[in-house]
Amino acid sequence: MKRGLLLSALVVLGATQFIRPDTSNPPVDHARSLWNDRAVDPKVAGILRRACADCHSHETQWPWYSKISPMSWMLDRHVKDGRAKLNFSDWSGQSPDQLEEIYDSVAKGKMPMQGYLMLHPEARLSKADQDTLQAWADGKLALRSSLDRR
Ligand code: HEC
Numbered sequence: 001m002k003r004g005l006l007l008s009a010l011v012v013l014g015a016t017q018f019i020r021p022d023t024s025n026p027p028v029d030h031a032r033s034l035w036n037d038r039a040v041d042p043k044v045a046g047i048l049r050r051a052c053a054d055c056h057s058h059e060t061q062w063p064w065y066s067k068i069s070p071m072s073w074m075l076d077r078h079v080k081d082g083r084a085k086l087n088f089s090d091w092s093g094q095s096p097d098q099l100e101e102i103y104d105s106v107a108k109g110k111m112p113m114q115g116y117l118m119l120h121p122e123a124r125l126s127k128a129d130q131d132t133l134q135a136w137a138d139g140k141l142a143l144r145s146s147l148d149r150r
Contacts, residue, residue: 055082
């Protein structure tokens with residue numbers, strides 16, 4: 001009886017392997033990407049690439065387990081939702097609030113996502129990394145508001 005259950009669970013899990021989300025990365029237009037924006041300090045760009053780019057750009061490095069359901073569905077969702085909110089591959093189209101949101105998400109320790117950090121310890125932000133990102137996001141805000149005042 002128990003064995004029958006296990007077997008059917010395995011069959012279902014096996015069958016779901018054929019339902020794979022499309023994890024091909026969209027093309028990158030380098031002219032629009034943050035990595036090409038000279039106004040962004042290379043140190044900042046480096047941190048964003050290391051800690052955020054998998055979910056917030058078109059340059060996602062999909063790990064081997066992204067091919068296995070149900071992990072594949074979860075990762076696909078995170079990347080789609082992440083790109084929809086903030087996309088460094090479409091930086092020239094950023095919304096005015098995005099730097100503020102970056103500041104908040106880093107200050108509150110919301111990003112990078114906890115589950116991601118468990119599997120990607122290299123993406124962890126040190127205190128110095130956090131300070132660098134916040135100073136950058138903040139500085140940009142100050143610059144923009146001084147422009148707005150004109
Ligand atoms: C594992 C994937 C992943 C990584 C890595 C990641 N994010 Fe996110 N991020 C998301 C998802 C998913 C959302 C959308 C969350 C939602 O809709 O609630 C999001 C949303 C955001 C938002 C929008 C504001 C918000 O709270 O919804 C900002 C800003 C953000 N992330 C910044 C960052 C920064 C900065 C990093 C790197 C330090 C980073 N993220 C790393 C997945 C990720």
